[in-house]
């Protein structure tokens with residue numbers, strides 16, 4: 061899908077391109093082309109974006125048109141730009157780059173492996189008692205067939221109360237219980253995204269969401285997040301207006317993988333823009349329970365929704381346990397009914413016993429979530445301390461919540477690093493898994509859900525293999541520039 065970037069927007073994305081180290085050796089056109097390649101490699105500038113006309117970019121950057129012409133020529137030569145006379149120039153990647161489509165999952169095969177590919181915690185201690193108590197609740201349901209396509213009324217009510225407590229008045233009829241957040245997303249996509257429909261997602265984003273979108277054969281365009289600052293309001297809203305997607309899938313709370321939290325102002329503007337473009341906003345709240353360090357939370361995106369543009373999805377996998385497979389959709393009551401009708405054709409309904417366990421756990425929310433936050437703070441700090449000590453050349457932006465950290469590496473080595481780490485017993489999810497086109501090689505996602513000792517040991521092993529890495533795996537066009 062073609063979007064375009066204006067001269068001023070590209071200038072802002074490029075930042076300090078001309079004063080990068082090495083300027084004295086590199087002509088300006090070369091530095092500019094290198095900076096554009098860096099933006100592409102980091103997925104900040106989506107593939108298929110129309111770049112500004114040479115004259116416009118020259119004006120925005122305050123440089124000569126000849127310099128921009130030479131930079132565009134250099135980009136064409138390396139396969140990063142395709143131009144057609146009279147029509148413009150589009151970003152591309154050199155042939156040979158992989159297009160990822162599979163989700164993030166690894167077999168549970170090796171008990172000695174420190175698995176940092178999965179961003180989810182072990183169960184809370186309260187789980188066994190909750191499961192026993194739920195078994196005692198079970199007889200209340202055994203007299204019926206046990207199919208409840210929208211979910212058990214008591215669980216729907218408990219989830220609705222959670223939304224009301226966060227400032228979004230919600231009735232139980234607005235809640236559909238699903239098998240995890242993943243099924244919530246899948247059902248919403250089945251209903252709203254016919255094959256070929258345009259969809260906007262963040263880049264990087266959650267790989268299993270990309271897999272669900274691929275399965276629906278959506279036409280995906282991306283908004284590139286800044287690894288340090290997150291969403292660029294103007295570019296995100298501009299992408300919405302330009303592509304007018306059927307649906308936008310976003311993770312505003314401690315985004316997976318970057319850990320960023322979307323500010324309240326952008327939430328409000330996003331809902332307004334989605335209303336104007338007729339876009340359904342699917343807001344994945346998987347990490348909403350997990351602000352760390354006592355940080356205050358902005359209002360949920362649904363607070364700003366006056367036109368039923370927002371469908372919120374969430375679940376219990378991150379604050380409680382993924383093995384419960386309890387998630388939900390919050391939407392208008394009629395939409396919940398349509399989703400329930402669809403889900404009957406998929407898996408009929410969620411298991412009764414697990415839903416009863418969920419009710420028991422939600423009744424102890426305060427205690428369980430507080431303990432989870434304290435655990436994650438401790439583990440995040442241990443991971444950051446190990447990285448600072450053993451891999452000081454990597455840049456990390458310490459997340460204020462969630463369970464993942466998006467580390468900026470010292471080169472486009474993420475896939476090679478993941479392969480080498482596997483050999484020393486650490487499973488990693490390399491950066492390209494979180495994008496669409498084989499970009500994001502300068503990043504790796506590091507969850508802090510394992511015990512602190514395991515995280516420290518994993519970093520020690522990663523640091524050891526990092527220093528032996530075969531640098532020939534770097535692309536021929538060299539290290540992307542670091543963009544400020």
Ligand SMILES: Cc1ncc(COP(=O)(O)O)c(C=O)c1O
Pocket residue numbers: 179180239240241242243266311316344346374375376377382386387
């Ligand atoms: C952003 C996001 N959405 C959805 C999921 C899937 O969650 P669930 O286990 O609730 O299906 C995850 C799990 O990692 C996630 O990070």
